[in-house]
Amino acid sequence: MEQKKKEQDVLVVRDEQTGEIGVVAGLKRDGTPNMKPAKAEHAQDFLRFDRHGDVLDNFFANFYRQCTNPKRFAFYRVTAEGIENVLMVMREMLKKPDEYREVLAAHRVDTAKYEQQAEQMRQEAQQDTDQGIVSETPDGVSGRQEDETESQSAEAEQQIPAEWGYKPIDDSRLDRTEIAERWGIDLAALEASGDLERMRNYGKSRLIDCNPEIGGIRVPMQARLSLRENSDGTVSLVPHPIRRAPNYDEYLNVKFTPEDQENLKKTGNLGRIVEVVDPTTGELLPSFVSIDRITNETVSVPVRDIKIPHEVLGVAMDDDQRAALFRGEGVYVEGMTSKKNGKVFNATIQINADKRGLDFHFGSRKQEQRQEQTQVAGGEKQEKPRKLRIGNTLLQKPITDEIKKGWEQNNWVYFEGLIDKKGQPFNAYVRPNHKRGKYDFSRKRPDESQIYEIKPDNASRTQVAVNSEGKTNEATKHVGEPLQRGQTAPANEEQQRRQQNANKPRMKM
Template identity: 30%
Template sequence: MAKKNGRDDPPKPQVSENEQMSDIVFILDKMELILQAVSEISKDGRYKTVPADKEHQNSFLKIDRYANMFENFLKNFWSQLKDPTRFGILSVREDTLDTPEVRQAVEDIAAGKQTKAVEEFLKKYEIVPRDKENQSINHQNQEEMAKKNETPQQAAQDGGQQQPKYRYNESMINWEELKKFGLSREYLQERGLLDQMLKGYKTNQVVPISMNFGSAVLRTDARLSFQQSVGGPIVLGIHGIRQKPELDRPYFGHIFSEEDKKNLLETGNMGRVVELKGRNGEYIPSFVSIDKLTNEIVAMKAENVFIPNEISGVKLTEQEQHDLREGKKIYVEGMIAKSGNEFDAHIQINAERRSIEYIFENDKLFNHQKLGGVELTQKQIEDLNAGKAIFVEGMQRKDGEVFSSYVKLDEATGRPAYTRYNPDSPEGAREIYIPNEINGVKITAEEQQQLREGKTIFLNDMVNRKGEEFSSFIKADLETGRLSYSRTPDGFEQREQFKIPDKVWDVELSRKQRADLQSGKAVLVEGIKGYDGKTISQYVKANFNQGRLDFYNENPDRKRDASQRNVVANVQKQGQEQSSRKSKGASIA
C-alpha cells in the first residue's frame, strides 16, 4: 500500500529573527487530560514526547513554529488522527512557561481538572487544523482572520463566536433532577464527559451512580447518555453493565449464527452487514457490535459509515475500502502512531464507536503494579495475564470511595473488569463478595453468610450518601453480588397513551403546529424558557413509537446522507443535471 504523498508546502509567514526557535510545543489528550511536551522532531515529521513537568523541562524542544520540520510535524499529526477533536497541539513561548496563568493551567491539567485556567490556556495557545490541507493556525490568529472574512450577517448571527454543535440543548436539562443520581454538571464536566453526552454519545467510561426510590436504593456503575423524554426535558440514559451479551435472543429480527457469536465475542464486531427490522417493519442494512464496557448489543445503519481514503498515513486500496464497508476486518501494515513509530494492526468498523477501530491482538498484557492504589503481588499480575480472576481489597475510586472487588482482564480489550462475583466460578454457584460493612453499619459473619445464601437481612441506622439515616431490608443477587434495598414491595407503572399536548414547555401550540406534529412533521417552537432562564427555540417532532416529543437544535426533516459514497454520487448527479440543462439551453437557442 502506498504511503501518502506530500503536498507542496504553503508559503511561510515572515517572522523576526528573535522569534526563531523560541516556542515549546505541547500535545494534549483532551479526553484523558494528559499533557506531553515534544522533545524531538525528525525531518519527516515524526516526533517524541516527554511528560510536561519541571523534571523534563530541559528536554523540551525549542522550535520555530514556521520551520519546515514543524509544518511536516503538523501535517503528519493531523493526518494520522482517527478523532482530531480529542487531541490538541499547543505552541507556547518559552519565556511564558513560568508565568502564573500557564503554570496554573499545566498543574490543573496534570490533576485532571477542566478549570477556567485550562480553558483560557487552550484558547490562547492551541493550534487547530484550518482546512483539508492540514494547515494549522493559532486560536488568536484564527479569530482575527475570521473577523476579516465574515460577512456582517454572519457577525450578527454568531456574535463573533462559533458555537459548538450539540445534539442536545443544555438549557433543557434539569440538573436538580440529576442530583437524585448523585450527578452534577460540574462533576460531568470535570471528568470530560459532558461534551460527549451533549453531542449525543455515551460516556467513554462507566460512572458510579446511585438511585433512591424511597423504598429502595440502588448503586451501580453504568455508561451514561442524554435522551429525549416524553414530556420534553432531556433526561438521563443509563446503560447498565450486563453479565454477558444476550446473543441467544433475536436482535431486531436477526438470529445470531455461531460464527456471528464467535466474531462478536472475540473482536466485539460481527464482521458483516446484516438486515435488521426497524420499528416500521422495514429492513435496514446495519453493522452490529458489542459495547465492551457494558456488554450491550449496538447497531449502526450501514449508510451512515464513513470510510476514509487514508488511515494513519497509509492509503487504503479500493478493495480494502470495500471490505470495510462490508464489515470485514482488514490488516494494515506501516501505520504511523502519534509517537511517530510504525505499527501494524487490524482495522474494522465498530458500530458502538460509529467509526473505524484498531484491533491489536498481541498487546493485551497487563503491566501495572497497582489497581485503585493497591499494590499487586507478582502472583496476582501473573494470574491476570493468564486469564484468571483475582480479588483485590481496599481499592479507592476517583471520588475517594473505598471498595473491594474481583478483577479479571476483559478478553476483547485487555482492560481490568471489576465485579462483585468471581467470574471464574460457575453460573448457578457463584462465589460473591459480601462486605463486612454496609452503609456504615457493621454486619456479622452470620449475616454475611445469610446474604451469600440469598436470604434477606434487616439493618437499622444506615447512612446514605446524603448523610440521611435509613433502615431497610437487604438482599444480594446471587449471580452478580449486587445488593438491593427495599422497605415495600415493588410497584408497577402504567404508561399513558401518547397524545399531542396543547403546550410544549409552557409554549401554546397553534392548531397547525399540532396538526403537523400529528402527521409526523417537525415544527419550530420558539420562546421556550430553559431551566437556566435562557429563552431558546427548538424543532419538535412526535416520536409515536416511544410515545414522546423529541427536541432538536436543527430541523430533523432536513434529509442528510452521511454515506461517503452517496455524497459523491449526489455531487456527480448535480453536475450531470447542470450540464444537461446547459446543453438543452444551448440547443433551444
C-alpha cells in the first residue's frame, strides 16, 4: 500500500510572480511548467513519479535547461490521492507562508542539486566559448537557442535532406485515429508546429508531451517522435522517451572502447564505422552511431543510407575530406556561408546518425590545430604559425589600439594594475606569444629595443611629467604627493592648503 501511495505522488507548482498554483503536467515549449487544475478530468495529464524513478530527475533536468527564469517557480511534492482538497489547503497555507513554514518545508522539493548541475553545464559552456569552442555534447547542452552558431547548425541540418535526395516518408499511411487513441497525440498539431515535416524527412520532432495508454492507464511522458516505414508498407509512429543518461558502454552488439566513449562524450558521435546488428533480420550493417543529445538515446544509421556530400554550404569537399566523413571522422571546413544571413563561418563537420546528416561543431580545437599547425611534406610535419586571439581586456586592464600596435611589432608593453588570480594588483611587461597561444609576462625591464613605449594621453601628460620625468608644474608642484592619472590641480583640501601656502608671498627680512 505504501508503494502504491508513492507511485501516485505528483508535483504542485506555484508561480511566485503571479501566485498561480496548479499540478505539473510536463513542460511548455518555453520550458515553464505546464499547470493543470486539480480536477478529475485532468488527472491523466498529471506528471506522476515514485521515490526511485527517473521521472523527477528528468523533469528538473529539462526544466533548468529550458526555463529562462527557473527561480520564479516553487515546487511541492504531494500525494495524488485527494489532490483537489490538498491543493485547496496548500493554497490557503501559501497565503501565510511564515505561519505554515514547517508544513510547507516538508513537501517543498529541494532543487539545489538540479540548479548546481545546470550552473555547472553553463560554466562549462562558457569556458568552451572563452576558448573558442562551441561544441554541443550529450552531457551538456547549452540551450542557447539564439546563438548564431546553433542557428547555422540548425539551418544546415534542415538543408541536408533536400540536398541529399531523400524520399520523404508518406505520412498519409499513418492511422491517425489509432495514434490519437494510443499515444494521445494530435498529428494536426505536429503539422502546424513543423515537427511532422522533420519526421517525414527521417528526423525527429522536438520534445513534446504525450499520454500513451499502457495497461488501460494513461502515463504522461515527454518524448521525441519519428516515423518508421514497415515491411508491410505501413507507417508507424515511434516515440523516443528521455533516458536518464547515455549508455557509454554498449549499443546492441557493439561494445564501446575507451576511445569510443571519449568521442561520444565530447561530440555525441562515435567517430568510426561499426557493424551493427539489424534486430529484425540479424544482418550486420556497417553503420554510423551517435547519441541523441535531447533524449540520451543511442542511435545508428546504416552507411548505405547516407550520401556523403560533394559540397557543404558553398565549400567543395575534396576526396580526402569525403573519405574521412565516410569513415565517421570529423572534418574541419573553412569558409562555409550561412544561407540564412550570408555570414561566413568555420566548423568541424561530421556525420550524425541521429540527424541522418551533418553535425556541426564550431571551433573544434583538435581538428583546427590539426589543419592549421601541421602540414605533411615528404613525410615530415612542419609547424605553421598560429595567432593568439587578442581580446579587449587583459587581467581587467583595457587593451587599446596603441597597445595592439606595439604587439604587432612583437614588442613588450608595460602594464600597471593588472589583477592576478588572487585579486592582487601587479605591474609587468607583456607581449603575446603566438607560438604558445598565451601571453608572456616579465617583471624585469626587457632590452630597450624590445619595449614599445605607450605615449600618455592628454589626461596623463601632467602625471607622467611630474611623477616619472622629474618635471614641475606650478599648479601642482607643492601638493606633496605623487599625482594621480589625469590630475592637473590639487585633489583635496590638504593638497590645496599646501599649494596655497607655498604660493603666498614671503616678507623679506
